[in-house]
Amino acid sequence: MKMTIITDDQGNILGAVQGHSLSGKQGEVEATVSFAEGHQTHMVEVDDDMGVIQDANVFQQRLRQHLDVHLQKAAPKA
Secondary structure (H helix, E strand, C coil), rough: CEEEEEEEECEEHHHHHHHCEEEEEEECCCEECCCCCCCCEEEEECCCCHHHCCCCCHHHHHHHHHHHHHHHHCCCCC
């Protein structure tokens, strides 16, 4: 499943949305989500069961695990 994870300038997770699109349109209504300067969006592939996790702490832990893997893959090789 695709998720977009949002972090602040310290790397703290602020939130996440399902999918990689932060805008949508329905009829005449169009909406776009934007974030303050310094915040980053990370388009990540996560386990399919992320959409059914009920426990906020477990969800946060799993987001962090997926984000850490994503950041390791994106880090430049030394």
